[in-house]
Amino acid sequence: xxxxxxxxxxxxxxxxxxxxxxxxxxxxxxxxxxxxxxxxxxxxxxxxxxxxxxxxxxxxxxxxxxxxxxxxxxxxxxxxxxxxxxxxxxxxxxxxxxxxxxxxxxxxxxxxxxxxxxxxxxxxxxxxxxxxxxxxxxxxxxxxxxxxx
Amino acid sequence: xxxxxxxxxxxxxxxxxxxxxxxxxxxxxxxxxxxxxxxxxxxxxxxxxxxxxxxxxxxxxxxxxxxxxxxxxxxxxxxxxxx
Numbered sequence: 001x002x003x004x005x006x007x008x009x010x011x012x013x014x015x016x017x018x019x020x021x022x023x024x025x026x027x028x029x030x031x032x033x034x035x036x037x038x039x040x041x042x043x044x045x046x047x048x049x050x051x052x053x054x055x056x057x058x059x060x061x062x063x064x065x066x067x068x069x070x071x072x073x074x075x076x077x078x079x080x081x082x083x084x085x086x087x088x089x090x091x092x093x094x095x096x097x098x099x100x101x102x103x104x105x106x107x108x109x110x111x112x113x114x115x116x117x118x119x120x121x122x123x124x125x126x127x128x129x130x131x132x133x134x135x136x137x138x139x140x141x142x143x144x145x146x147x148x149x
Numbered sequence: 150x151x152x153x154x155x156x157x158x159x160x161x162x163x164x165x166x167x168x169x170x171x172x173x174x175x176x177x178x179x180x181x182x183x184x185x186x187x188x189x190x191x192x193x194x195x196x197x198x199x200x201x202x203x204x205x206x207x208x209x210x211x212x213x214x215x216x217x218x219x220x221x222x223x224x225x226x227x228x229x230x231x232x
Contacts, residue, residue: 050156052224058208116230118210122156123230133157136228 001068001075003060005053007083012090019077019095026074026097028104032112034092036085044087044125051082052120063114071107073098078111082121110147116140150217152185155226158202161195178204179213181223196225203228 012033020029038044064076074097081091092115096107115121123134153166175184182202186193196202204211206220217223 050159052153052155052205052226055205055208055210055224059210118229120155120205120210120224120226120229122227124156133227134230136230140230 001061001064002077003057003064004077004079005051005056006079006081008081009089010079010081010093012093015079015093016095019097023074023097027099028101029095029097030101030104030108031096032092032094032108033090034112036087036089036091038087042127044127046087046126047085047091048124048126049082049085049091050122050124051080053082055120056080059119060115063111063118067096067107067110067114071096071098071103071110073103073107076107076111078115080115080119080121113140113143113147117144150220151222152181153222153224155224157227158195158225162189162191176216177213178206178211178215178217178223181217182213182225201227 012031016031019031023029036044036047060078060080064078067073067076076097077095079093085091094108094111096104096111098104098107117136117140125132125134151166151168154162154164159165171181171184175181179199182196182199186196199213203226204213205224206215206217207222
């Protein structure tokens with residue numbers, strides 16, 4: 001189990017390989033990578049992620065512990081960046097390992113839904129019109145709520 | 150106790166943290182927010198919609214009804230749009 005918060009970029013492929021290398025005997029691994037987005041009709045030049053690292057580590061650690069128990073994961077890791085990021089750069093990587101694929105998929109999906117609503121990161125986008133804070137979306141709350149059933 | 154502010158709340162208050170000593174009648178997180186608003190016009194304006202302010206006592210995110218207790222650090226921040 002691990003949580004890593006960092007300003008520096010990470011290499012999603014290398015992280016995946018390292019995760020898999022320590023996964024002897026498991027049947028299924030899922031990795032999800034979130035990237036800085038920019039749309040043609042709403043261009044973003046950079047994204048600045050503000051974080052509360054002490055709270056983020058505690059919150060994500062709890063979510064991983066819950067995911068492991070709930071889905072029977074063998075292990076799970078989350079890497080999350082903060083600071084200034086360029087379009088296309090990886091922001092977050094979630095990796096889960098389980099005996100079977102459904103548990104690995106569900107565990108990764110649960111962790112991402114959790115990160116979108118309960119992890120203390122705030123996004124500020126730089127656009128041609130200036131900087132703006134990204135507001136929390138209610139569909140993320142809905143995605144998170146489905147795991148409460 | 151120390152209060153930490155994040156994101157647009159930090160920007161609107163023009164400070165990332167401050168030491169405060171609230172009076173004994175400030176019991177809950179909600180009481181603290183109201184007390185901060187009463188003593189500071191910028192805080193009053195920034196936190197006029199309490200539903201847009203989330204709170205953490207040390208490393209636990211809590212509702213406004215939670216007693217502050219012996220928390221060392223109280224963080225106030227907007228809802229998180231996530232990673």
